[in-house]
Amino acid sequence: MSGKSCVNSAKGHERPLLITLGEPAGIGPDCVIRAFALQGEAFRNAIIVAPPAWLEGRARLLGLSLNIRVHNKPRACYQTGALNVWNPVAEPEENVLAGRPSVETAKTVVACIREAAMSCLRGEARAMVTGPIEKAVLREAGFSFPGHTEFLASLAGDPPFAMMLASKQLRVALLTTHLALREVPQALNIEHAVRTICVVARDLKRRFSLTSPKLALCALNPHGGEQGHFGPEERTILTPAVDQARKQGINIEGPLPADTLFSPFMRKRFDAIVCCYHDQGLIPLKALSFGEAVNITLGLPFVRTSVDHGTALDRVGSPDVNPNSLLAALAMARCMTMGENRWEN
Known part of the structure; x- marks a missing residue:
């Protein structure tokens, strides 16, 4: 198989990359916070699509400090030192209990995924990276798709x-x-x-x-x-x-x-x-x-990458949660959207 490291010869893109947390009661927020602490540069011109309180609450559970910069729409954000967050949901933020998904938060999860995808379809964002969802609770909330893939394809007009x-x-x-x-x-x-x-x-x-x-x-x-x-x-x-x-x-x-x-x-x-x-x-x-x-x-008419793991509800807050798949998904999305790239061994 041809190698996977991306060598970029293009300047940075103005459109941001969007990241959805997936199930907020799972390790999606842990992975974002730990990845940002390890490699803050990986989040340059990237925006988390979620209620800020979901990240703030998880950071407290992890005992980590977290600076958040709130945006009211997708926009270029090259400043460092803070995690960029956009909350597209107007309803009050639901409380998240670590390890315990709820139908109420599931509805917000779906709304965040939908808005991130629609931003990509409108050309406001360059790609989206998705965290793991808890399919059982999404079905309870009325989500009728087998998973992310089928939902995003439906939003895009059902392309092959x-x-x-x-x-x-x-x-x-x-x-x-x-x-x-x-x-x-x-x-x-x-x-x-x-x-x-x-x-x-x-x-x-x-x-x-x-x-x-x-x-x-x-x-x-x-x-x-x-x-x-x-x-x-x-x-x-x-x-x-x-x-x-x-x-x-x-x-x-x-x-x-x-x-x-x-x-x-x-x-x-x-x-x-x-x-x-x-x-x-x-x-x-x-x-x-x-x-x-x-x-x-x-x-799809836009790039979508995701982590290769599930929600791991029983490991929320654990110090051994590994964010490497999220970092790999971020890097892959950037490479796939570059105007000029090549993949090397």
Whole structure:
């Protein structure tokens, strides 16, 4: 896989980068505060989209001092020494109990995500970085989407999109996302597979400056289906999808057996691996890069990156909360939005 360090040759952008906390009762606020304490420069021209009280309360719990600069709209903010915050919600700020999500705060979480995305769509912000959400409480609050990815795609007019996770060692994209394993075979089809492959190939060119990305498609069944003996999906869906993608000029191989595709030798051959279901891609990625990988939504008209971890409600306030994935997501978003960039080993 091509490397991931960004070398920027462009001047700083005026439009800010927006950061949403995700679930405020989880470690999202911890990660922002600890990341800012470790690398304040990473937050230059970045704005947290949240009620300031959510950050102030968590800083007190952590025993850390925190200077906040409040904005009434997204704007360039290159001053250092304070965390920039924009609260787009007019309602009174709800109290947040660490480790205890509530329906009331969930509604504000959704509103902050929506406003950040709309700011990107209006061209007021250059990208958004999202913290982890607590999906169960969001559903209780009336949120009808499986996750961030589908919600943002809906706000953007439902363009073809794909979920990709990336680290220094590996990039994986998914044909299906948050779905029960038993439902995966029925969810796979040629049209969707080709569409996802095309989105991945296009955005690797557009966002990662890879002129001719090399992709692999992972088989669904053991040993690639063993000529249909272990399942028909490779013959009836995945191979035809690869054939159609190749006809569109995409450099892709597969379907290839999952048990060898993630070996060091095979990983070096490809810029991204397209996987059939969630854990097929995320298990190898997190085994290699847990805490340092980045979740990316491809296909949107703006850049969106996210951390690779959950809300960790039981670890709120813990001194061992690691903000590295947030810092990686910030760095990735900046690189993906630069007018001129290149990715090096």
